[in-house]
Amino acid sequence: xxxxxxxxxxxxxxxxxxxxxxxxxxxxxxxxxxxxxxxxxxxxxxxxxxxxxxxxxxxxxxxxxxxxxxxxxxxxxxxxxxxxxxxxxxxxxxxxxxxxxxxxxxxxxxxxxxxxxxxxxxxxxxxxxxxxxxxxxxxxxxxxxxxxxxxxxxxxxxxxxxxxxxxxxxxxxxxxxxxxxxxxxxxxxxxxxxxxxxxxxxxxxxxxxxxxxxxxxxxxxxxxxxxxxxxxxxxxxxx
Numbered sequence: 001x002x003x004x005x006x007x008x009x010x011x012x013x014x015x016x017x018x019x020x021x022x023x024x025x026x027x028x029x030x031x032x033x034x035x036x037x038x039x040x041x042x043x044x045x046x047x048x049x050x051x052x053x054x055x056x057x058x059x060x061x062x063x064x065x066x067x068x069x070x071x072x073x074x075x076x077x078x079x080x081x082x083x084x085x086x087x088x089x090x091x092x093x094x095x096x097x098x099x100x101x102x103x104x105x106x107x108x109x110x111x112x113x114x115x116x117x118x119x120x121x122x123x124x125x126x127x128x129x130x131x132x133x134x135x136x137x138x139x140x141x142x143x144x145x146x147x148x149x150x151x152x153x154x155x156x157x158x159x160x161x162x163x164x165x166x167x168x169x170x171x172x173x174x175x176x177x178x179x180x181x182x183x184x185x186x187x188x189x190x191x192x193x194x195x196x197x198x199x200x201x202x203x204x205x206x207x208x209x210x211x212x213x214x215x216x217x218x219x220x221x222x223x224x225x226x227x228x229x230x231x232x233x234x235x236x237x238x239x
Contacts, residue, residue, distance in 0.1 A: 014191030015135040022109040030084040037097045039088040048087045056083035121153045133157040134176045136166040168195040173203035194221045
């Protein structure tokens with residue numbers, strides 16, 4: 001649900017698919033991989049592939065967060081290939097195709113600033129909000145944010161690979177709150193993943209869920225977003 005305007009002292013952001021996007025996208029990568037396996041993929045099927053790959057990825061992450069052993073990168077990639085194959089190889093044995101795909105390396109992805117992000121950050125700074133980042137990411141993220149001109153917007157940048165805990169572990173949010181010297185109810189978290197909602201709400205923070213479509217959070221998430229936004233710019237209407 002979307003709430004009335006509330007006074008916050010800080011806005012805390014996720015990074016991937018919130019401020020930055022990967023290119024090529026998962027949809028583009030797995031569509032290309034299915035084409036390389038000999039399947040013709042139209043726009044509708046490409047959308048199905050993207051949804052299947054995202055669901056498989058989220059389901060596995062949820063299992064691991066609930067105690068399942070962490071899947072190796074190779075097995076994780078094979079799982080996503082299989083999810084995509086099920087969208088195109090209906091009624092066919094996928095073993096041969098999966099074996100062929102295992103020999104094709106995934107392309108390197110670049111991170112790019114999502115259009116409109118700088119304008120939103122400028123507007124929030126102009127309104128006097130303190131800004132921060134909490135992200136499940138690698139150790140090089142702060143340096144990369146500096147290189148592309150984003151780091152200057154943020155008072156603190158908390159990265160899972162640096163602090164040793166990751167969402168949905170609530171401790172990563174608590175680290176950010178300690179760095180900001182703020183209470184949880186003084187902050188709004190903005191992210192695109194159901195775990196963002198889970199982690200922020202469990203920490204006592206309000207959460208704006210960034211989802212292109214008005215989806216419902218999975219039943220495994222015992223919380224609901226305070227604000228739903230279709231694109232980042234929508235945030236300015238609520239705070």
